[in-house]
Amino acid sequence: MKNFETVKAWEEKVIIPTYEVSEAEKYPIFLEKRVYQGSSGAVYPHPVIEKISDEKIDKEWDVIFLENQYLKIMVLPALGGRIQMAYDKVKERHFVYYNEVIKPALVGLTGPWISGGIEFNWPQHHRPSTYDPVDATIEENQDGSVTVWVSELERMFRTKGMAGFTLHPDKAYLEIKGKLYNRTPHPQTFLWWANPAVAVNDHYQSVFPEDVNAVFDHGKRDVSRFPIATGTYYKMDYSAGVDISRYKNIPVPTSYMAVNSDFDFVGGYENDTQAGLLHIADHHVSPGKKQWTWGNGDFGQAWDRNLTDRNGPYIELMCGVYTDNQPDFSWIQPYEERNFTQYFMPYQQVGVVKNATKDAMVNVTLQDGKCKVVVYATGNFANSSVILTADGKKVLDENFDFSPANVFSQTIELGSLPEGSQLEVLDEKGHSLVTWQQKSDELKPVPEAAKSVKDPEDILTNEELYLTGLHIEKLFQYAIRSDTIPHWSRYLRDL
Template sequence: MGPDNPLPPLSPLDEVHRIDDRERDDMPRDMARQLGLDPLHSLLPERVRDGYGRTREPMSLDALVIENDRLRATVLPGLGGRVASLVHLPTGRELLYRNPVFQPAGFALNGAWYSGGIEWNIGATGHTALSCAPLHAALVPAPDGGQMLRLWEWERLRDLPFQVDLWLPDGSDFLFVGVRVRNPHERPVPTYWWSNTAVPEDVRVLAPAEEAWHFGYERRLRRVPVPAHDGIDRTYPLDSPHPADWFYEVPDGRRRWIAAPAADGRGLVQTSTDVLRGRKLFVWGHGPGGRRWQDWLTEPGTGGYCEVQAGLARTQLEHVRLEPESEVSWLEAYGPLDTPREGEWSEVVRTAEERLAAVLPRRRVEEAYAAWKPYADTEPGERLATGSGWGALEVLRADWKLPGTPFPESTLGEDQAPWAELLRTGCLPEPRRVRPPHPTLVAPHWRDMLETAPATPHTEYHLGVAQWHAGDRAQAVRSWERALPLAPSQWPLLRCLGVADQESGHLERAADRYAEAFEDLCRERRDDGETWTAAVAALGRETLQALLRARRTADARAVWERLLPAVRRRGRFRLLEAELLLAEGRRAEALAVLGPDLEVADLREGEDVLGRLWARLTDEPLPARHDFRMRPDTP
């Protein structure tokens, strides 16, 4: 994974799943309300994860395997608790898309995400910030007398603990998954959940719906018929030309399920209790942008994938209100289904529903949920993996009782240590050695503690970040400016002030702040180790961007020359080099940078920076290797 970006993400969240407000006028009232329910505007207190590359080599991953005589599930506790494989043992058939590589890419809310398997998305619209993070894992008694695998963690964007319990009853063809999200706060919290399953894309996706809400990365959400739209049967993933989401409108009272049979009729089905309302198909399509993304995220020549998903709301652009001191829970089931996929839509769906009822009656899913609920509070037994210490810090602060999901003080680590001391003493400790600042906590209770702590430069820095997150930008700037004269390390404060200047349109002053910050960091850095290199690279990147916006080409060139050669070779920095060369009038050299060996490892979903830069340099068509366009109208 490499090191996280040490700079607090102060800029607005770059999330492609947004729609124009006027689109809500013709939507159901509850849907329109949930579309506007406190969407996420900031990534804080998370950090951006962009330290990975694209050099591939053999590696080992810790895996937990649960199996009965019918199924084998392989879970990766260190990578979001993802179910990487689900094999039907009697046939030897893999029911999921099992990615042959672990390749991080810029799709999660905080950056790093990878494709394949079943992932658990909590937090806000998008792939969870826990996509590539470790979860706690342990064994727990199961309702049938066997054992469950429990995964749990503290989701920091919404400050909510959650758990995922997986078990395989003897003789069952279905993996049961009990999920619970709790709100321990005395205030309501917007909640989001989508279970995302990757399956091979040479399938037909079936769901009990005649309509869907279509999102095509054009800031529009439209109700369209199912299965055909614009003359194309969209239930065949490879028939769609462009990447798109199809959120199925499953009628009230209808059983919730989604299936993906291959040409021989065999494939995966997912079903759940009714709380998990939404069902979705995501396709990459057969266009050049979607195919390029498939190769980028997987291994060329190994076959692509689509995603079948299930969530708390109709669409992933919505959030659901979770009342104070309450919880929401449900049960999911994953297993094989043999059903014909060709024919008239309503008949194909009816047959699939009948076959699902035969192998897993709706009543059995409800009974399994009722049987699981009393076990959700059972304390874990043997610990199999350890997640973060953030949950332990929150439990220490509020003395919350969360049966079934313990967050012991023993899990507190280096990142939590300063905040635990603030909690105990009322003072945020000064760093014991010169280093980039530790992560900032921004929730109201931590901000209140920072406001009453002694006003050291270190405390003022973190207070300013928390105030910025709360929307009090003028006060944040005052906190950073107040700290600047006495701060032994000035570059973190100068960088924050540079961001504030950029957001307010003062580009020249922002460039000055950034240039001064970069100079101060270069003086302060102690070595070329991972931590300092990550700091210089992150600040160098933002400084180059600020100087280029202000048209200060010579200053940008001076910053470029001070970066380590290994940093300058990274794809994102080669893009900046091309922009710098273009600003210097060296168009041919800039175009040469965009050669066949250019790979921007942290390219984000929906980001068209390569296409825009190519169009500025030449009238030639965009090469296929650089075509990551998600929308048909992108230049």
């Protein structure tokens, strides 16, 4: 592994096998009646592309690389500023799905869309400009970190969005700073979902926090227990009890979004390679935790062939800010600026994470009288402490030199982990890297799916009436602007 004492960033031309798209339609296409991802498919003033070549060529692309001791990132400004590649140098693996060919299909809001990497969806999903070029620049910071900024002034509502991709010296995580600006004198709506893809097989499982006992469909129209589904979801009978955190068990195209969680992470894990991807963000700002799959069946395999030549199936682990469901928009007021931070990182050996911060993550399991503790850190933390307390007594107290290449794992004899048992991981100065506490294993009730909005005369308070109207206006603002109110009122009844 090449030793990078500092973070480096550079521009480079690379050859990527590419299926070209046609020229955009010359005249605007008004799609007022089209539904897309639960909201209007109107795209004006964006042009629409309706054809993709069946022939592959070797095409030269301008990319930006960002690299430190642990990670190598490739940014593709020509296609929406997406992260095209994210490589873990410790495990020598792509921790984000790397599609080695650019093979679009006509599933995007304006036509072409590609799988793989990390796509940033705003102000609507999928991003209207996902196949358009954006501005990009490299910024060297005083602390030795380097940031690649991508930005655009989007066409539909004239808001501006920026994403800053930062690597820090000796840190095995990618920091993403989002900056959104409303440059207009009018309130606008937006959503932001970072959309990382991950490669999957029969050994893959999604990793949601342990307080997530249920997941919702789009618009919360349907709900399922999680991880063990016990009813019907997406018309599939899971009544026998099926673990839908496992990719192999989901045969049809399926979305699910977590109920409210008090944890800051979501991710996925490859049980065969003992490695995974984790997303970290303040759950008060970024409550959205979602998985989408084409399904592990004939339909999904057909879409694998549509979107890649040889890189196989993937799922999306989407991470939303200011919302926990799709479609659901947030307001940005005139001249307002929104700022938020997200972290993406590879990890290894931990399995299904119990808790995580940007510095470290932990798993604690108890089986057959043996307690296994695994801790992974994203940086170098020498002389740290791993302390497990049960029934008010320390049952584990070890010093350890953490690094992304050096994972703590220890098994001890322990009969039980009673409620209140606690694990602390402290650096040498006593600062907390991550903590975990055993909670009650009592199952929470599964929330109900969304119901139709009441008629105004049936709403008892002015506050509820106002909030209901505000939500409708926010959710269907595209419909309001594109004069599709009758269509959306019917859809609203279905919610």
